[in-house]
Amino acid sequence: MANRIRTQQDILDKLGITALNPMQEEALTVIEKTANTVLLSPTGTGKTLAFLLPIINTLDPECTEVQALVLVPSRELAIQIEQVVRTMGSGFKVNAVYGGRAMSKDKTELKHTPAILIGTPGRIMDHFYGERFSKNSIKTLVLDEFDKSLETGFEHEMSEIIGQLPHLHKRILTSATQGIKVPDFVVLETPAVLNYLKDGKASKLALKTVLSADKDKLRTLVKLLQHIGNEPGIIFCNFRNSIEQVSGHLAKNNINFTCFSGGMEQRDRERSLIKFRNGTCQVLVATDLAARGIDIPEMKYIIHYELPRAFEEFTHRNGRTARVNEKGTAYVLQWEKERLPEFIKKETPIDISEKAPFKPQFWETLFISGGRKDKISKGDIAGLFLKQGAINKDQLGVIELKQDCAFVAVPRSLATELAAKLTNTRLKKKKVRISVL
Numbered sequence: 001m002a003n004r005i006r007t008q009q010d011i012l013d014k015l016g017i018t019a020l021n022p023m024q025e026e027a028l029t030v031i032e033k034t035a036n037t038v039l040l041s042p043t044g045t046g047k048t049l050a051f052l053l054p055i056i057n058t059l060d061p062e063c064t065e066v067q068a069l070v071l072v073p074s075r076e077l078a079i080q081i082e083q084v085v086r087t088m089g090s091g092f093k094v095n096a097v098y099g100g101r102a103m104s105k106d107k108t109e110l111k112h113t114p115a116i117l118i119g120t121p122g123r124i125m126d127h128f129y130g131e132r133f134s135k136n137s138i139k140t141l142v143l144d145e146f147d148k149s150l151e152t153g154f155e156h157e158m159s160e161i162i163g164q165l166p167h168l169h170k171r172i173l174t175s176a177t178q179g180i181k182v183p184d185f186v187v188l189e190t191p192a193v194l195n196y197l198k199d200g201k202a203s204k205l206a207l208k209t210v211l212s213a214d215k216d217k218l219r220t221l222v223k224l225l226q227h228i229g230n231e232p233g234i235i236f237c238n239f240r241n242s243i244e245q246v247s248g249h250l251a252k253n254n255i256n257f258t259c260f261s262g263g264m265e266q267r268d269r270e271r272s273l274i275k276f277r278n279g280t281c282q283v284l285v286a287t288d289l290a291a292r293g294i295d296i297p298e299m300k301y302i303i304h305y306e307l308p309r310a311f312e313e314f315t316h317r318n319g320r321t322a323r324v325n326e327k328g329t330a331y332v333l334q335w336e337k338e339r340l341p342e343f344i345k346k347e348t349p350i351d352i353s354e355k356a357p358f359k360p361q362f363w364e365t366l367f368i369s370g371g372r373k374d375k376i377s378k379g380d381i382a383g384l385f386l387k388q389g390a391i392n393k394d395q396l397g398v399i400e401l402k403q404d405c406a407f408v409a410v411p412r413s414l415a416t417e418l419a420a421k422l423t424n425t426r427l428k429k430k431k432v433r434i435s436v437l
Contacts, residue, residue, distance in 0.1 A: 008053060008057075010089075011053070011088045011089070011090065014087065014088060015049070015087060015088060017049075020046075020049075021045065021046060022196075023039075023041050023045055023046070023047075023050060023194070023196045024046050024049060024050040024053075026194055027039055027047075027050035027051065027054070027194055028050065028053050028054050030192050030194060031050075031051060031054040031055075031172060032054045032058070034170075034191075034192045035169060035170055035171070035189075036170075036171045036189060036190065036191035036192065037171070037172050037173070037191055037193075037194065038173045038175075038182070038188070038191045038192070038193045039051065039172065039173070039175075039194050039196075040174075040175055040176070040178060040193070040194065040196060040197050041174075041176065041197065042176050042196070042197060042319055043176045043292050043319035043320070044298070044319065044320075045196065047144070047174045048080070048081055048084050048144070049084065051142055051144075051172050051174060052081075052084065052088065055068050055116070055140055055172075056090045056092065058139075058140065059090075059092055059115050059116075061091070061092075063115070063137055064113060065113055065133065065134045065136065065137035065138075066113060066114060066115065066116075066117045066133050066134070066135070066137060066138050067115050067116070067137050067138060067140065068115065068116045068117070068138070068139070068140040068141075068142070069117050069118075069119075069124070069138050069140070069141050069142070069161075069165070070116065070117070070118040070119075070141075070142040070144055071119065071121055071124065071141070071142065071143050071144065071146075071154075071158060071161065072118060072119070072120060072144045072145065072149070073120070073145050073148040073151075073152050074098075074120065074148070074152075074289065074294070075098040075099065075100055075101075075120060075266055076269065076270075076273065076289075076294040076295065077145065077294065078096040078097070078098045078118045078119055078120060079096055079098075079270070079295075080294065080295040081096065081118050081144070082094055082095065082096035082118050083295070085116055085118075092114075092116060093112065093113070093114040093115055093116075094114050094115070094116040094117075095109045095110065095114040095116075095117055095118070096119060097109075097110075097118070097119040097120075097123045097124065097127060098119055098120045098123050099120055099122055099123050099266075100265070106127065106132075107132065110127065110132050110133055113134075120154075121154040121157035121158050122154070124157070124161055125157045125160055125161060128160075128164055135164055135166070136167060137167070138165050138167065138168065139167055139168060139169040139170060140169065140170040140172070141162065141165060141168055141170070141172070142171075142172045142173075142174070143158070143171070143172070143173045143174070143186070144174050145174060145175060145176070145292060146173045146174065146175055146180070146182070146186075147175045147177050147180040148175075148292065150183070155183065158185070158186075159183070159185040162185055162186060162187070163185070171186065171191075173186070173188065173191075176197070176292060176315075176316065176319060177312055177315070177316075178195070178197050204327040204328065205318055205327075205328055205329070205330060206328070206330070207318075207330050207332065207344075207345065207347060208329060208330070208332070208347060208350050209332045209334055209346070209348070209349045210224055210331055210332065210333050210334065210349060210350060210352055211334055211335075211336050211349040212333060212334065212335050212336065213336060214335070215335050215337075217305060217333050217335060218245065218246065218249040220333060220352075221235070221246065221249070221250075221303070221305055221333060222249065222250070222253045222255065223352050223353075224303065224331060224333070224352050225255055225283065226355045226356065227352035227353075227354060227355060228300075228356060229356030229357060229358070229359070230256070230282050230356075230358065230359055231300040231301065232279075232282050232283075232297070232300060233283060233284075233299050233300055233301040233302060233303065233321075234283075234285075234286055234299055234302045234303070234317075234320055235257075235283060235284070235285045235286070235302075235303045235305050236286060236287070236288065236290070236291070236302060236303065236304055236305060236306070236308070236317050237285065237286070237287055237306050238287070238288075238307075238308075238309065239287070239306070240261050240262070240287065242305070242306055243259055243261055243285050243286070243287065246285050246305060247259055247285055250283070250285070255283060256280075256281050256282055256283065256361050257281055257282075257284070257285055258272040258275050258276055258280075258281040258283075258284060258285070259272055259284070259285045259286065260272050260273065260276075260285070260286040260287070260289065260290050260294075261287045262287065262289050271407075271437060272284070273294060273295070273296060274365065274400050275365050275437065276296060277295070277296055277297060277398060277400070278363060278365060278397055278398035278407070278409035279362065279363040279397065279398070279409060280361075280363045280364055280365045280409060280437075282361075284296070288308075288313050288316070288317065290320070291313065291316035291317045291319070291320065292316050292319065292320075296320075298321070298328075299320050299321040299328060300321065300328060300329070301321055301328060301329040301330070301331060302317055302318065302321050302328075302329075302330050302331070303330075303331045303333060304330065304332045304333060305333050306333075307334070307338070307340070307341060308341070309341075310343075311341075311343040314341075314344065317330070318330045332344060332347075334349075361412055362411060362412060363397050363409040363410070363411065363412060364409070364410060364411070364412040364415035364436060364437075365407055365408070365409055365436070365437040366407065366408050366409075366410055366415060366419055366434055366435065366436060366437065367405065367406075367407060367433075367434065367435050367437045368381065368405060368406040368407065368427070368433075368434050369405055369432045369433040369434070370404075370405065370406065370427050370428075370432040371401055371402045371403050371404045371405045372401055372403050372404075373403050373404055374404075374427070374428060374429075374430045375428050375429075376406065376427045376428050376430065377401070378399045378401055380427050381401070381406055381408055381427065382396060382399065384422060384425065384427060385408065385410070385418070385422070388421070388422060388425060389418050389421065391410065391411075391414065391418070395410060395414065396409075396410065397409025397410060407437065415436050416436060418434070419434045419435050419436050422434045423435065
């Protein structure tokens with residue numbers, strides 16, 4: 001394979017990482033030498049890289065079949081891992097397959113068989129039934145966030161898939177939760193367990209209670225957001241219709257937000273996360289689907305608009321802030337007649353009457369109708385906006401490149417003008433449409 005990156009340092013340089021953390025160092029050593037590994041580590045500590053590095057070290061560049069299979073509980077996690085592998089620049093082909101996108105796209109991509117295949121259990125099972133690739137060379141299996149896959153009802157599919165892998169030599173299970181029973185069908189014999197869930201470090205999470213006089217908490221939620229200021233954060237709800245109620249109220253109060261839930265179309269979910277990541281929207285209103293397994297940056301805060309129903313949900317929500325070495329705040333919104341679950345420590349309610357200074361929304365997202373399959377690179381997009389768009393580097397925000405499209409953040413004041421000016425221009429050999437998302 002051409003242009004293969006051969007060393008671990010090359011990959012880290014490509015990812016912009018100066019050194020592995022202790023968990024990743026130990027995982028690299030143990031996974032390479034051990035048949036069965038269970039890796040337990042909090043959200044945001046780099047488990048994806050911890051299992052990808054040893055996997056890539058074991059891949060055979062001469063093999064033209066799938067060699068490693070990664071099963072994940074959500075579409076977003078599949079996309080996230082695929083992007084990490086691509087960014088690593090190892091030279092090995094990778095594809096992610098998942099429900100919610102056209103099967104025809106999967107079929108087209110799988111004609112050129114990847115070395116690493118990532119997918120949700122249901123969609124992988126569909127491809128197994130369709131016999132779209134050989135399973136004989138799959139020697140490594142990763143069950144990423146395996147407890148979440150079990151929670152979401154994928155046990156039958158995972159059992160079927162594992163039963164059809166006759167030549168497995170290595171099994172890697174990861175989770176951010178402790179004490180999950182591993183089903184017998186995984187055949188996890190005498191695994192090495194790397195437990196970094198309790199590493200002795202003091203948590204930098206501040207837990208604060210906010211009392212609401214109203215049962216629906218909507219007015220209190222807006223007051224809290226005005227008190228925090230427009231920092232990036234997540235509002236967690238238990239139900240999809242709660243998201244609709246919260247969204248309507250935020251819109252009435254001119255608070256910039258986007259939504260994320262299992263009831264949304266996959267394309268809309270992806271675009272919500274893009275707008276959240278690039279700063280176009282600073283508040284994400286979400287169900288527990290956003291508590292883990294999605295690619296978003298470190299949060300300054302999260303809000304429990306509706307109280308979590310279980311300790312695990314509480315833990316994973318809180319894990320979206322105060323990650324690694326950062327500080328963060330989890331706000332518990334409590335109706336004054338509402339009882340807190342036992343796992344939430346009662347705190348003295350805080351005063352949220354003081355408002356933070358307001359900063360106007362700066363970024364807007366533009367959609368570009370060309371992507372990786374058109375041989376378009378991020379450099380090509382940057383060049384178009386800097387040269388033909390005549391903006392400066394400070395006015396060019398985050399660029400996200402997908403297989404068939406791209407997204408770029410630009411100043412809101414320039415977005416409509418840039419879209420009109422640059423639409424129907426050429427990127428590589430493709431004439432692209434550019435519009436405000």
